Amino acid sequence: MNLARYFLSKIGWYLLVFFVALILNFILPRLIPGNPVDALVAQMTRGGGASGDAVKAVYENFMKEFGLDQPLWKQFLTYVGNVLQGDLGTSFAQYPASVNSLIAQALPWSIALQLPAIIVGWVVGNIVGAIAAFKGGWFDRGIFLSALFLSAIPPYCLAIILLFVAAVQGGFFPVGGAYSFGLSPEFSLAFFGDAITYFWLPFWSIVLVFIGGQAVGMRSMAIYENGADYVNYGRGLGLRDNTAVRYIFRNAMLPQITGLALSIAGMIAGALIIELVFSYPGLGSLLFAAIGQSDYPVIQAIMLILTIAMLIANFFVDLLYGIIDPRIRAAQSGDR
Amino acid sequence: MKSVSFTPRFYVAAVMLAIVLLIAIIGPLVVQTDPNATVGGLYDRPAGWGPLLLGTDNEGQSVIANLVYGTRTSLIVGLLAGTIATIIGLFVGIVAGFRGGLVDNLLSSLTNIFLVIPVIIVVILLSVALDNRSIFTLAFVMGITSWPWLARAVRAQTTSVRTREHIDVAMMSGANLPSILLRDVLPYLLSYVVMAFVLQVSGAILLESTLSMLGLGPTNAVSLGIMLYWAIAWGSVRTGAWWAFVPPTVMLTIISFSLLLLQSSLDELFNPRLRRGKIRRKKGADPRFELPAAEGPSPQLTAAGVVEGPAPIQDTPKEGGR
Numbered sequence: 221m222n223l224a225r226y227f228l229s230k231i232g233w234y235l236l237v238f239f240v241a242l243i244l245n246f247i248l249p250r251l252i253p254g255n256p257v258d259a260l261v262a263q264m265t266r267g268g269g270a271s272g273d274a275v276k277a278v279y280e281n282f283m284k285e286f287g288l289d290q291p292l293w294k295q296f297l298t299y300v301g302n303v304l305q306g307d308l309g310t311s312f313a314q315y316p317a318s319v320n321s322l323i324a325q326a327l328p329w330s331i332a333l334q335l336p337a338i339i340v341g342w343v344v345g346n347i348v349g350a351i352a353a354f355k356g357g358w359f360d361r362g363i364f365l366s367a368l369f370l371s372a373i374p375p376y377c378l379a380i381i382l383l384f385v386a387a388v389q390g391g392f393f394p395v396g397g398a399y400s401f402g403l404s405p406e407f408s409l410a411f412f413g414d415a416i417t418y419f420w421l422p423f424w425s426i427v428l429v430f431i432g433g434q435a436v437g438m439r440s441m442a443i444y445e446n447g448a449d450y451v452n453y454g455r456g457l458g459l460r461d462n463t464a465v466r467y468i469f470r471n472a473m474l475p476q477i478t479g480l481a482l483s484i485a486g487m488i489a490g491a492l493i494i495e496l497v498f499s500y501p502g503l504g505s506l507l508f509a510a511i512g513q514s515d516y517p518v519i520q521a522i523m524l525i526l527t528i529a530m531l532i533a534n535f536f537v538d539l540l541y542g543i544i545d546p547r548i549r550a551a552q553s554g555d556r
Numbered sequence: 557m558k559s560v561s562f563t564p565r566f567y568v569a570a571v572m573l574a575i576v577l578l579i580a581i582i583g584p585l586v587v588q589t590d591p592n593a594t595v596g597g598l599y600d601r602p603a604g605w606g607p608l609l610l611g612t613d614n615e616g617q618s619v620i621a622n623l624v625y626g627t628r629t630s631l632i633v634g635l636l637a638g639t640i641a642t643i644i645g646l647f648v649g650i651v652a653g654f655r656g657g658l659v660d661n662l663l664s665s666l667t668n669i670f671l672v673i674p675v676i677i678v679v680i681l682l683s684v685a686l687d688n689r690s691i692f693t694l695a696f697v698m699g700i701t702s703w704p705w706l707a708r709a710v711r712a713q714t715t716s717v718r719t720r721e722h723i724d725v726a727m728m729s730g731a732n733l734p735s736i737l738l739r740d741v742l743p744y745l746l747s748y749v750v751m752a753f754v755l756q757v758s759g760a761i762l763l764e765s766t767l768s769m770l771g772l773g774p775t776n777a778v779s780l781g782i783m784l785y786w787a788i789a790w791g792s793v794r795t796g797a798w799w800a801f802v803p804p805t806v807m808l809t810i811i812s813f814s815l816l817l818l819q820s821s822l823d824e825l826f827n828p829r830l831r832r833g834k835i836r837r838k839k840g841a842d843p844r845f846e847l848p849a850a851e852g853p854s855p856q857l858t859a860a861g862v863v864e865g866p867a868p869i870q871d872t873p874k875e876g877g878r
Binding site: 440 | 801813
């Protein structure tokens with residue numbers, strides 16, 4: 221049972237990576253010289269908004285929550301325990317809001333924006349790239365240069381220009397946010413109709429950049445496969461073009477699937493900034509606010525969620541690969 | 557090397573890069589305005605030649621001065637981080653690929669773990685922890701985090717070079733390991749490493765601007781990302797103060813596009829299979845002298861400056877892998 225063994229080894233591998241990610245997530249913010257709680261309390265008192273008792277309560281709560289008086293390994297165990305129970309801690313800046321509730325408000329917006337954008341961009345990008353590779357000539361050159369340009373523009377730069385041209389100057393779209401003032405998120409047709417007008421600009425910013433990157437990759441993969449020995453051999457034997465194209469497409473597709481998983485990290489990071497540009501109330505804006513306020517628990521939680529999203533994406537691609545490409549499976553389980 | 561012919565694409569990229577370099581090196585001397593000096597009010601319109609060529613930003617500082625110094629910062633960070641990452645990646649990849657065995661297993665596992673954990677996450681976590689971020693610390697942080705995809709690609713190519721006969725000859729003649737790696741293996745990888753370096757530089761520049769826009773940029777200098785950060789934080793896009801955000805946007809796009817163009821034209825130069833049509837016309841190309849299977853297309857750069865390696869499946873030699 222090759223397939224089962226392949227899947228099991230993959231699961232083990234991803235658990236290991238997850239553990240390393242947890243360690244990094246725990247250690248890196250603790251490199252800050254001094255005690256983060258001290259810094260936080262100092263910041264709160266400087267504002268003058270909190271009374272002495274409240275500050276003391278916050279301080280003790282944080283000390284207890286993070287167990288900062290305890291040895292590091294014990295802190296780590298507490299952290300891992302909390303994370304595994306789905307408890308991401310308490311926000312510094314918006315005390316006593318739990319990080320979970322902040323994330324729960326922001327995450328749906330990010331998913332609703334990014335998931336469709338990534339899927340649409342990937343599908344369209346691959347089709348465009350493949351067509352360009354087969355057609356060749358000026359069409360290819362035009363597509364290639366514009367795709368290269370699109371993939372080279374930092375996504376937030378494209379977003380800023382789009383926002384300025386289409387919303388501020390053109391007035392075709394609302395300028396920022398996710399829904400009109402006075403409405404509150406709910407599942408109704410009216411709210412959806414309103415929210416979708418805010419959705420288009422950030423959506424297209426992500427899609428356009430993603431189309432560019434995917435088209436460039438698919439085009440060169442297809443050209444590369446086009447010159448491969450098996451294609452020349454097949455053509456020599458009189459293989460029809462359509463059949464050859466099918467073979468080429470299948471082989472060129474494989475790295476593109478991997479590309480999807482790998483580029484998700486970059487896309488998410490880019491999309492976070494795009495949210496910022498459009499003041500879209502997703503994880504990006506939350507992260508931006510948290511960094512501005514040194515809200516470490518929120519930063520840590522967002523990083524953890526991004527890591528997990530990455531791991532899941534990679535895991536699914538590995539599984540998919542194991543199913544569609546027998547060579548990988550054979551090599552991974554050492555039966556060659 | 558008469559057969560080396562650069563494509564028009566290469567020259568376009570080279571000219572664009574030269575202009576950017578000129579702006580970064582000579583610009584500050586020509587502009588002669590302190591980017592931190594207040595020369596006007598909030599978002600003054602562009603007016604005439606001089607410090608107000610591109611108006612003022614939200615703090616009344618000259619945008620043109622910020623632009624030239626920002627370009628300089630971004631290039632310094634990019635070159636430094638790219639160099640560090642390329643050296644680490646090359647070293648790890650070449651040692652892992654050549655030594656094999658336990659060393660390879662350890663280094664490859666390390667590489668693979670950090671391939672899956674996104675660079676941007678590690679860099680954000682590290683930057684949050686650093687109170688004082690000079691441009692050199694930032695470059696260092698980016699350099700030591702963005703090498704894994706390069707290490708992986710270099711390792712795959714090194715394993716293929718290792719099986720060649722000239723390595724056996726070198727070993728039998730008693731050459732020591734550093735000498736073999738430097739003189740017998742490295743030359744075969746150089747073309748790939750040059751392209752990877754270009755991508756690393758471009759990736760680092762974009763990563764720096766991403767960080768800056770999140771508010772994690774260098775604390776002691778102005779960079780293109782920091783200009784954008786303030787432009788967005790102060791609503792210059794909304795109020796229509798285009799001179800505050802268009803210059804850094806255009807500059808970042810030019811830098812990133814020209815580096816990508818350079819990389820892709822180098823790719824066609826080094827990797828004849830990507831040159832459609834031309835390959836058949838060239839006679840007498842001995843496949844033995846071709847590069848060790850250059851892994852299909854070279855790595856791509858995605859949004860946000862995260863460089864993606866070629867498909868991470870290259871543990872498996874492709875069918876008929878050379």
